[in-house]
Amino acid sequence: MARTKRKAVVGAKRVYMTRRKAMERLQLTLKDFRRLCILKGVYPVEPKKLKTGMTRGKTYYLRDDIRFLARDPVIWKFWEYKTFLKKMTKATAKKNELTLQTLRDNAPTYKMDHIVKERYPTFNDALKDLDDALCMCFLYANFSKVKGVPVEIVDLSRRLTLEFMHYVIESQSLQKVFISIKGYYYQAEIMGQTITWVVPHQFVLQAQPEVDMRVMRSFTEFYITLLGFVNYKLYSSINMYYPPRLSLKKETDKDMIVGEDKQHALYEYIGSLNRSLPRSKTDEIPVENKPDEFDEEEAEESDDENGDEPKAKKRKTVSYHKMVKEQNIFKNLKFFLNREVPRESLTFVIRSFGGQVSWDKTSFVGATFSEDDPSITHQIVDREVIPNKYMNRYYIQPQWVYDSVNARTLLPVENYFHDVILPPHLSPFVENTEGGYVPSDVSYQQNLAFGERKVDEEENEEDESEPESEEEAVEHYEKDLKMKVKAGKEEKVDKKRKEELEKAEEKRMAVMMIPKRRKRLYDKIMYGKRRNIRNTEKLKEKREKYEASQGKQNFKGKKAIRKKRQD
Amino acid sequence: MVASKKPKFAKSRRKGWKKVNIDEIDTFYEDVRLKERVGQPLDEPAFKIDKEAEIEPVLNGVKKGKVLKKLKQTKDLAKNIKAYKSLVPSSRVPPVVVFKNPAQPEKKVKPKTYGKSIKKKKEKWTDLKVGDIWSGTPTKAERKTRLKLKSVLPALELPHPGTSINPAIEDHQDLIKKAAEVELKKLKKDEKIQRLLHGGVTKKTQSQMQKEWLEEMSAGLPVANEDDQEKDDDEIVAEDPDLANPKKVIRAEDRKSKSKRRREMLAKMREKAIREEKEKKKKENKIYQLKRIKKEIAAGEEKHKKNMEIHQKKFEEKLCKPARLGPHKYEDPDIPVSLPGELADRLRLVKTEGDLFEDRLKSLQKRNIIEPRKLILKTQKKNVKYTEKRDCRDYENDLLNK
Structure with a gap:
């Protein structure tokens, strides 16, 4: 045929x-x-x-x-x-x-290592896709053990996510935190990549009938393998041992934890967040894994050249020292967490910004100091009445920690005391453009954030002016003597103002030098900016009018409204 | 000439034998025998013991390198097997002479395991044996991933500021407004469906319905009025193309003559020539229209450029939009909102909204990674008709009940 x-x-x-x-x-x-x-x-x-x-x-x-x-x-x-x-x-x-x-x-098994390498040929590729992996693993990590959810996946994702959190703590790469009604949003900057992930609130996760869990499981299987390799690389980049020993007990006792005690094991995992992991060589971190160093002057110069660029870009060029300072806002502070606050999240955030944390050692493992320690500066509580207060510490609500982190300064604690109505928790993911309309709450918090710095500057100025005041005293003395010859008065030169004037002059000159074809573009940009400012002014005026019509309520007027509603 | 001939003898006789000189051998053997007799030592030993070579007993059927297993002694066997115990000397009197094996290093023999052989454990992905897979720079072939840009959307959408546990009033209002818009759209859609389903039906009176019924039932039946019937027949004739235009029959007198055909052809050719002339002139004239043509080209290019831009824009939009990947369309999830009354004063009392698992799934669908699906509930069981078997039927009672 x-x-x-x-x-x-x-x-x-x-x-x-x-x-x-x-x-x-x-x-x-x-x-x-x-x-x-x-x-x-x-x-x-x-x-x-x-x-x-x-x-x-x-x-x-x-x-x-x-x-x-x-x-x-x-x-x-x-x-x-x-x-x-x-x-x-x-x-x-x-x-x-x-x-x-x-x-x-003899059931057949498979491995996915080669697929990870194939899909992500470089480490950077893997980091780019880490958002998905982290979200999924954090979801499974917070899953309660129910029918249909394989235990090993839950355990593995719990371990891996915790390892990742340890890395973020040790490398101090956490940038932003936001608590939404869905869960906790975190953003970290790891090796130049911005990585965002979400962690669900505790005890609320349930398998939904609309979601095909088999599909989710397949994704998680792959992401677990990926996260394992990524963690290894991250750990080795800052000279930490991998895998870290997360259990607080000895390895021999580990087998004893079965069944009911698994919940206990989870607590232990959180407890391990409170310890720093050992490093092989403390000081020899490779250069590429350290934060970049900028000279402040250089940054300023470059700013002057591109004066038209939005200010947001200016803010991004931060000096190394400033960055280190901002990453350690909780340094030398000791926090004690009450039973009712979210322990995992708070420990993670406080430790990544250099603070020390502890909790009641009888309730959970991993406590480092007890409640009666006199060196505790802040106690985080989430209830109105506290029976036994210590005098030398602040009793604040958890929101203070998150807001301070987002503002990168220690916000005044008075607004966050355990028995006051809190200011709003604003999203750090919203970036206000220059000249745009900033809602009153935001501007209030921004003022708070920069308030302390202003105070510092004023103090410094006072220090500088001390010798001047001495001279003045001499003058007064001379005046008293009724001498005829008057001492020449030293002209006070406002250095800042002079600098500003110079800068403005320079800018004007630069604008004049712009060639004609670019001048049109420049004019357009400036026109847009002015229009923006005009609009803002309008909105502000509106707001003022509105506030005036409402009668003089304090800035927390809306809180009062809300309270009314609830009543 | 006579050749000298050798005398021939039969070989069976001694005379016919070949004569060989064997004196040398005789003397040697004599010498040997003499020595044997007398008992004098030999000059050299006939063989030598090779002391340098390794001693390796080679047994029949056993390969050279194989180490022989040590035979088990009764003593050892008696430990486990009862039958051997009686063979072990039980006397308490020590033996007079103890035979000892020449000193040999005791070899440890591994106890043989019976039953299941221990296998090497299979490696699973859950073992998670990780290492540095990104140590070297990837080769060109490795760098060529199959990962293509499916969508430009971020893996995790950043939360709306109004979803905060303690939102600023403006943000919260903004979020509520957004959610309300979505809900209103849904309501509008639902209303439209309802209107189409029920609103289109108008009520009819009894008489109208009867009339309609009559019309419906009598459809296709011959109508009583005869005039109408005739009209209908005409129409049918007119409608049928075959009947209306029967094939034309050309009679002999109507046929075209040869000369007529020729004339017609010539006329056609003339017309064609005129047309071509005109075309030629037009083409020649075009040189004076260069300016216009150039303009046209420029306009065309401009149009093409614009089209390209539109195309590019569409492509970019498509990257942001979920593609149609299956029978179902992608639908956005509900916006999670806490109503003003539900806002809590403290973190502990926060009422959570939204489901993160669903969020993840929707995000994957939105980014064209998996196709949107719909939950198919288990189909209901068919209505089963139960009947009583004839054998089991209770006739008497049935009758009584009737």
Whole structure:
């Protein structure tokens, strides 16, 4: 018989492939196919144009992608698993216990290390995709152990996320925190990449019927492997040992923790956040992992040259010392956490900004100092009535910690005492553009944040003016003597003002020198800015009018409104 | 000439034998025998003991390198097996002579394990044996990932400031407004569906309904009025194309003559020539229209450029929008909002909203990583009709009940 010639695949069919066809080709069930796609990072596509023989309601994949999937050795394991399941069903039907046991012992397993390397050829690629991995792992880490959620995934993600938090603490890379009604949003800067993740509130996570947990699980499986490798690299970058020993007990006791005590193990994990991990060599951190050093003067000069650029960019060039100072705002402060506050989050935040934390040692493991320690500066509470107060410490609500971190200074504690109505918790992810309208609450908090600095500056000025006052005293004395010859009065030169004037002059000159074709663009920009300012002024005026009409309420007027509503 | 011939003898006779000188050998053997007799030592030993070579007993069927297993002694066997115990001397009197093996280093023999062989544990992904996989610089082939940009959307959407546990009043109002807009849209859509479902139906009177019914039932039946029928027949004829235009029959007198055909052809050719002339002139004239053409080209290019820009914009928009990846469309999740009354004064009392698992799933769908799906509830069981078997039926009671 003559060999039949295979029909060539042409046109759109050559590019795309339906999911059904792909499954047939790979000999996988839908479940396995989905999992393989997730692990390998192969996503469905929307065909550019629907050609004949293609239907709209179908899921299409690129033919090349499917070919790529077929090449991975993981697929063999998937096939093996398929036959393994068949054997298992057969054995269970026959009630053949011995076969079942041997089958179970030899169940096919797979590893995903090579896929991680393949999908993320460089460490930077992995860091870019870390947001997803962290969110998913933190979700699983906070999952209670219920039916259908594999225990090992929960345990592994709990361990890995904690390791990651340890890294963030040790490297002091946390930047922003925000508590929303969904959960805690954190943002850290790791090796030049901004990484954001969300951690759910405690005790609220539940499996939803609308969410296919099998899909989520496949994602988490891959992300756990990824996070393992990333953690290793991060740890080695700051000379820390990996894997760290997170359990506070000795390794020999670890096996004792089973069943009911698992909850206890979780507490222990949080407790471990309170210790710093050992490093191999303390001082020899590679240069690329240290924060960049900038000269302040240089930064200023460059600012002058590009005077038209928005101020937001100016703010980003921070001097090294300033940055170090800002990362250590809680240094030399001792915090004691009451039972009712979120321990994990607070410990993580306070420790990443250089503070010391402890809690009641009878309730949870890992306490470093007791409540009656006189050196405690702040006690974080979340209740109105406190029976036994210590005199030498502030009793504040947890929000103070988060707001201070976002403002990068210690905010005045009076507004956060345990029995007052709190100022709003603002999102640090909103960036106000220059000249834009800033809501009153935000401007209030900004003023608070910079208030302390202003005080410092004034003090410094006073110190400088001391010798001058001496001279003045001499003058007065001379006046008293009624001498005829008057001493020449020293002209007071306001250095700041002079500098400002000079700068303004320079800028004016620079503007004059702009060539004509660029001048138009410059004028446009300036016009836009002025318009922005005008609008802001309008809004401010409106606000003032509104406040005047409302009668003079204090700045917390809205709080009063809210309280009224609640009543 | 006579050749001298050797005398021939039969070889069976002694005379016919070959004569060889064996004196030398005889003397040697004589010498040897003499020595044997007399008992004089030999000059050199016939063989030598090789003391330098390793002693390796080679047994039949056993390979050279294999170390022989030490045979088990009764003493050892008696430890576990009862039958061997009787073989062990139980006398308390020590033996007179104790035979000792020449000193040999005692070899430790590993106890043989019976039953299940210990296998090497399979490596699972959960073992998480990690190392530095990004140590070297990746090769060109490695760097070529299949990761393509599917969407420019961020993995984690930053939260709206109004979702704070203790939001500023402006932010909170803004969020509520957003959520309300979404809800209103949904309501509007729902209303429209309801209106289409129920609003389009108008009430009819009994008489109207009867009339309609009559019309419906009598559809297709021959109508009583004859005039109408005739009209209908005409219409049918007119409508049918075959009936209306029967094939034309060309009679002999109507046929075109040869000369007529020729004339027609010539006329056609003339027309064609005129047309071509005109075209030629037009083309030649175009040189004077260069300016206009240039303008046209410029306009076309401008248009093309604009189209490209639109295309680029569309492409960028598409990157931000979820693609259509399956039978279901992507739908945004509900915006989590805490109403003004629900805002708590303290962190401890905060009422949480939204589900992060759903959020994650929606985010993946939005970024075209997985296709949107809908929850398919388990199908209800079919209505099963139960019948009593004839054998079990209680006829008497049934009858009584009736």
